[in-house]
Amino acid sequence: MKHDIHLIGLNHKTAAVEIRERFALSDKPDFARTLVDGPVSEAMALSTCNRVEILAVGQEGTDIVGHVLAHWAGVCGQPVDDLRSAVYTHTNLGAVRHIFTVASSLDSMVVGEPQILGQLKDAYRAALAQGTARVIVNRLLHKAFFVAKRVRSETEIASSAVSISYAAVELAKKIFGELSGMRAMLVGAGEMAELAAQNLLNAGIAHITVANRTLARAQELATRFKGTPIAIEEMYDHLPDTDIIISSTGSPTAVIRAKDVREVLRKRRNRSMFFIDIAVPRDIDPDVNQLDNVYLYDIDDLKEVVEENMAQRQGEATRALTIVDAETSGFALWLASLDLHPTIRDLMAQGEDLARRELAKTLRRLGPDTDERVVRCIETLALSVAQKLYHEPICFLKRRAQEEGGAEHFIDLSRRMFNLDSERVPPDAHADRKPKSIDDDNGACASDETED
Amino acid sequence: MAFFDLMHWIVFVCYLAGTISVIAGFVGQKPSALRFCALITGLGLFVHTLDLGVWLSGDFKSAPAAFYMSLLSWVVLVVFATLWRLVRVSFLGLAATPLAFLLFSASFAFSGLTVAVPKQYATFFWIVHIGSLYISMGLLAMAFGAGLAFQYMEQAIKSKAKLSGFTHQMPSLNTLDGVNRLASLLGFPLYTMGLLSGFVWSAMARKIVFTGHPREILALAAWLLFAFLFHQRFVQGWQGKKPARLAIWLFVFIVGSMLAVNWLFPMHHSLVDPT
Numbered sequence: 001m002k003h004d005i006h007l008i009g010l011n012h013k014t015a016a017v018e019i020r021e022r023f024a025l026s027d028k029p030d031f032a033r034t035l036v037d038g039p040v041s042e043a044m045a046l047s048t049c050n051r052v053e054i055l056a057v058g059q060e061g062t063d064i065v066g067h068v069l070a071h072w073a074g075v076c077g078q079p080v081d082d083l084r085s086a087v088y089t090h091t092n093l094g095a096v097r098h099i100f101t102v103a104s105s106l107d108s109m110v111v112g113e114p115q116i117l118g119q120l121k122d123a124y125r126a127a128l129a130q131g132t133a134r135v136i137v138n139r140l141l142h143k144a145f146f147v148a149k150r151v152r153s154e155t156e157i158a159s160s161a162v163s164i165s166y167a168a169v170e171l172a173k174k175i176f177g178e179l180s181g182m183r184a185m186l187v188g189a190g191e192m193a194e195l196a197a198q199n200l201l202n203a204g205i206a207h208i209t210v211a212n213r214t215l216a217r218a219q220e221l222a223t224r225f226k227g228t229p230i231a232i233e234e235m236y237d238h239l240p241d242t243d244i245i246i247s248s249t250g251s252p253t254a255v256i257r258a259k260d261v262r263e264v265l266r267k268r269r270n271r272s273m274f275f276i277d278i279a280v281p282r283d284i285d286p287d288v289n290q291l292d293n294v295y296l297y298d299i300d301d302l303k304e305v306v307e308e309n310m311a312q313r314q315g316e317a318t319r320a321l322t323i324v325d326a327e328t329s330g331f332a333l334w335l336a337s338l339d340l341h342p343t344i345r346d347l348m349a350q351g352e353d354l355a356r357r358e359l360a361k362t363l364r365r366l367g368p369d370t371d372e373r374v375v376r377c378i379e380t381l382a383l384s385v386a387q388k389l390y391h392e393p394i395c396f397l398k399r400r401a402q403e404e405g406g407a408e409h410f411i412d413l414s415r416r417m418f419n420l421d422s423e424r425v426p427p428d429a430h431a432d433r434k435p436k437s438i439d440d441d442n443g444a445c446a447s448d449e450t451e452d
Numbered sequence: 453m454a455f456f457d458l459m460h461w462i463v464f465v466c467y468l469a470g471t472i473s474v475i476a477g478f479v480g481q482k483p484s485a486l487r488f489c490a491l492i493t494g495l496g497l498f499v500h501t502l503d504l505g506v507w508l509s510g511d512f513k514s515a516p517a518a519f520y521m522s523l524l525s526w527v528v529l530v531v532f533a534t535l536w537r538l539v540r541v542s543f544l545g546l547a548a549t550p551l552a553f554l555l556f557s558a559s560f561a562f563s564g565l566t567v568a569v570p571k572q573y574a575t576f577f578w579i580v581h582i583g584s585l586y587i588s589m590g591l592l593a594m595a596f597g598a599g600l601a602f603q604y605m606e607q608a609i610k611s612k613a614k615l616s617g618f619t620h621q622m623p624s625l626n627t628l629d630g631v632n633r634l635a636s637l638l639g640f641p642l643y644t645m646g647l648l649s650g651f652v653w654s655a656m657a658r659k660i661v662f663t664g665h666p667r668e669i670l671a672l673a674a675w676l677l678f679a680f681l682f683h684q685r686f687v688q689g690w691q692g693k694k695p696a697r698l699a700i701w702l703f704v705f706i707v708g709s710m711l712a713v714n715w716l717f718p719m720h721h722s723l724v725d726p727t
Contacts, residue, residue: 269689
């Protein structure tokens with residue numbers, strides 16, 4: 001039986017947030033299980049804030065898209081026509097390519113962001129738990145995780161920061177290396193400064209001091225960051241012990257001046273300091289950047305870093321797409337191999353190849369003076385053993401091919417058991433048995449490659 | 453080709469390949485090239501160690517000048533490997549490997565010359581004087597590489613230049629400054645010990661401490677510069693750009709004086725034949 005793979009979805013590019021909200025499936029965990037019925041034999045649903053996508057596999061030539069749309073609209077209690085006008089669909093290799101692109105974060109709002117891969121893994125786990133991921137979805141998703149890994153390791157798609165707060169953390173790492181043991185101070189309490197402070201804490205910073213004109217607000221933030229609240233007037237007393245300063249007060253004039261920082265530097269024996277000025281108008285005298293071992297970035301500098309990084313990611317995305325295309329072609333070969341005849345041919349060829357290799361070794365051992373008749377007999381023996389060894393598995397496959405829907409599973413199993421596609425299998429190929437291992441896909445060969 | 457010569461050429465080829473691959477690895481951002489560099493330079497260092505061992509097992513008191521250059525290139529790599537174990541700054545390989553290659557290549561130019569170490573106190577003199585001076589120079593070479601990297605990186609951060617590609621792979625400023633700190637902390641006492649042992653030997657063997665030879669004057673000048681770096685770093689609290697810059701100049705000065713002065717003013721441990 002031939003299958004079609006369909007991908008039906010809507011995302012931030014094709015549907016406004018109002019539409020995405022109406023057709024979101026995040027609160028409908030059973031969607032894939034209820035969809036697998038009639039023409040649909042396998043399914044998986046991915047629902048995030050930026051996209052809702054349904055992967056459905058079913059018998060060739062049936063109206064799978066219509067079935068999915070009707071079911072989807074029905075589950076959400078919305079008119080199907082509203083959904084039909086907002087969705088995009090991809091079929092077979094188009095669907096495969098799209099899944100690879102999504103997994104590699106090339107279709108995301110922020111190209112290269114890592115969350116989508118985790119969300120895709122969650123969706124796959126849910127499909128596995130509900131039993132709606134079988135031969136094709138299993139293989140497709142494992143391949144998608146592998147492609148995502150390749151893209152991340154072979155391109156610089158995710159090597160640079162694309163948010164102001166994260167860019168600040170990256171710069172701090174370039175100055176100080178490991179941030180553990182470093183101390184930071186939050187001067188003022190702007191939203192972006194809080195985000196930067198949170199990112200610094202996530203990066204391992206040891207302590208945060210919060211200085212604010214209103215001590216109550218400083219206390220509130222310090223509690224959140226498990227830091228120390230101080231009044232802004234005490235700031236200079238604490239600066240000698242501070243490595244990173246994030247400033248975002250509403251002051252119309254500079255709060256931190258170069259001459260004061262020079263004195264602070266003397267007290268801290270010239271240890272490096274990093275000032276992040278997120279305020280407009282700026283809180284920190286620009287001359288601070290002229291001092292040795294002091295580095296100052298204001299909001300425009302950080303924005304520039306982010307814009308450059310975004311542009312770099314777009315450039316890397318082009319490289320990443322060539323990987324996606326190559327892997328899509330590889331997957332096409334596997335899909336084609338799900339027919340019985342190529343598998344029989346490959347099995348026989350493998351058997352014959354094995355026999356001939358062993359024959360050559362034996363003949364080398366026997367030496368060049370071996371009688372021609374003996375050589376022919378050994379050759380016949382080797383080829384005959386190989387053919388007979390594969391006879392029963394081939395008969396088994398032919399019998400299974402007569403059964404509705406049963407052949408692909410056994411064909412796929414045989415191809416993997418005999419490694420007919422000569423591929424390296426990631427150790428987490430069986431996430432249903434080893435759910436944790438989905439996260440550390442490294443493409444190494446696993447010897448226990450079996451599936452039921 | 454004799455086995456001894458063959459080892460030389462193996463080391464030469466390994467260091468050359470290491471130099472090309474470390475440049476390709478960092479500048480071209482090819483991790484596989486860096487792995488190859490580690491492998492091929494490691495092989496070169498192994499053969500180089502055997503090569504020096506063969507030399508030392510002979511009469512090192514009349515070893516050719518090439519031996520001393522070869523030994524210096526070996527020390528540079530060993531110091532780099534030790535620092536790598538301590539602070540994991542593989543980036544310094546970009547300084548260490550080409551420098552070791554250049555020094556080893558230069559040793560070919562001196563293969564016809566012999567540096568005769570006077571018999572008195574030869575072993576002690578050789579171990580303390582050469583050993584401590586060479587290790588301090590190896591440390592300075594690393595401080596030189598770290599200093600250049602620091603200047604480049606600091607300029608990029610100060611000027612808000614894009615930190616991608618080559619710069620992205622560089623270690624943090626604090627790490628580079630840490631190399632300078634370590635090199636000053638260990639290098640200065642070793643350099644001092646190297647000079648003192650030389651003067652003590654001179655006093656015992658030749659009954660004169662200071663001859664006023666330009667080599668000795670420049671060695672003392674280098675020591676003063678090194679002492680200044682040490683003092684500013686550990687007493688005045690210099691960090692970052694200033695010690696980085698000073699370490700660069702100090703290394704250039706020491707290497708320059710070692711090569712140029714030895715060449716121009718033949719003496720007992722000159723690289724040209726005093727006769």
